[in-house]
């Protein structure tokens with residue numbers, strides 16, 4: 001692409017060299033630079049991309065975009081204020097503004113991003129659309145899954161994924177939007193049509209510092225809808241979460257609300273649950289409708305409302321939306337029943353915040369016949385302030401197994417000690433080794449019990465130190481149940 005065209009409207013200062021005529025490739029990783037590349041220097045926390053400008057030059061980069069002077073011979077060096085945001089804009093242009101050609105749906109919130117995004121993706125496929133999905137589970141392009149390192153990928157990968165979805169003919173793309181992604185500018189250059197908010201509760205304060213900052217970060221998705229009211233765009237907000245009022249003020253576009261408790265445009269009541277799923281009554285501008293779905297829990301009613309509302313706002317017929325919802329299965333690793341022959345019911349779930357733990361326990365409380373056993377772990381070297389509150393919420397279960405969930409460099413003892421502070425009863429065990437902890441949870445069970453193994457969800461590994469070891473709560477539970485009950 002012509003370099004002047006690529007840089008149009010990007011405020012920059014040329015500090016050395018001459019602009020090359022063409023840019024063949026854009027990269028933010030010196031190891032991927034090829035002749036004719038634009039190398040964008042990104043300053044991380046532990047690694048600074050500016051230190052790799054020389055290496056990128058040796059690999060053939062002819063243009064360097066940086067936030068400070070770098071010592072290179074040959075390529076032109078341009079200084080911009082924020083390389084991450086510039087990268088998003090440039091990559092969007094380089095790939096011919098792919099997000100303009102796809103209906104982009106962004107989902108943000110502390111809990112429920114993967115669930116709502118996964119539901120939307122499956123429902124869109126049921127509705128006969130071609131759909132792409134990005135988030136914690138990976139990049140799903142028409143059913144094919146590619147791994148991704150982050151919930152919200154870096155600005156360049158994000159634009160590349162949207163371009164691939166466009167090339168594959170996708171009509172829609174649903175994207176999980178993390179607060180890190182918003183603050184770090186990874187979504188620069190993405191044009192969203194629909195922005196969804198699930199909820200905001202305690203998490204990630206090691207990164208954001210305060211709940212105000214965390215909330216402000218989430219709100220950026222709604223300001224990103226832009227000011228052009230000629231374009232049909234919409235915000236879908238959870239009326240049951242007080243932060244929605246602030247987010248409503250951050251957009252001039254249409255706002256659709258959903259909720260279970262407070263008044264909302266799309267409201268659910270008469271919620272009934274059993275081991276097979278949930279049914280409820282939907283009250284909305286089109287009237288009253290009975291709804292049933294194979295997903296479990298009040299939180300999933302809230303998630304379903306978010307998905308229904310977003311698809312309605314996108315213009316789909318409500319009856320078809322509800323049919324699509326009835327047809328889809330649980331989202332991978334989210335209150336997913338483990339299929340096995342045993343007189344106990346085991347769920348794997350991704351709950352790793354106090355709020356999610358409370359919601360996961362509430363999901364099964366209504367049909368409990370015997371004990372509820374809850375296993376919960378927390379990650380090492382991450383937000384420690386949420387640990388006691390996680391255990392406090394887990395205390396609603398009759399028996400609790402406290403363990404670890406990617407301990408990284410932190411000792412089992414240090415993690416377990418923080419968790420233990422929050423326990424409100426003494427019916428619990430502390431077992432740092434997660435495999436042993438899962439086995440213990442099964443061993444403690446009796447016929448009729450419900451066991452929830454929380455924190456890992458779809459993940460098939462445990463990170464100890466810096467090594468990723470294979471680990472599956474589901475497989476360990478199955479094997480232990482055979483030992484215990486056959």
Ligand SMILES: CC(=O)N[C@H]1[C@@H](OP(=O)(O)OP(=O)(O)OC[C@H]2O[C@@H](n3ccc(=O)[nH]c3=O)[C@H](O)[C@@H]2O)O[C@H](CO)[C@@H](O)[C@@H]1O[C@H](C)C(=O)N[C@@H](C)C(=O)N[C@H](CCC(=O)O)C(=O)O
Nearest residue numbers: 028029030042044045046047048049052150151152178180
């Ligand atoms: C641990 C952590 O927070 N790391 C962040 C940090 O990375 P870092 O200091 O290791 O730097 P780096 O990104 O490896 O390197 C900086 C630059 O140098 C370049 N480089 C590096 C080496 C080399 O040889 N050549 C080279 O060019 C890299 O390609 C990169 O462009 O700085 C980067 C730039 O700001 C961040 O993208 C990166 O987030 C990583 C990817 C991360 O995983 N962050 C987590 C906390 C995160 O974003 N999580 C959210 C939330 C998930 C949730 O909701 O639960 C997510 O969206 O996933």
Ligand SMILES: Nc1ncnc2c1ncn2[C@@H]1O[C@H](COP(=O)(O)OP(=O)(O)OP(=O)(O)O)[C@@H](O)[C@H]1O
Nearest residue numbers: 110111112113114115136299349350351356359360
């Ligand atoms: N709307 C909700 N409100 C509260 N808890 C929820 C909600 N939806 C899901 N959960 C709980 O949170 C867990 C994580 O859900 P999900 O993966 O959808 O959230 P997420 O926002 O993608 O999380 P992360 O940012 O950590 O990837 C679920 O396993 C469930 O226990």
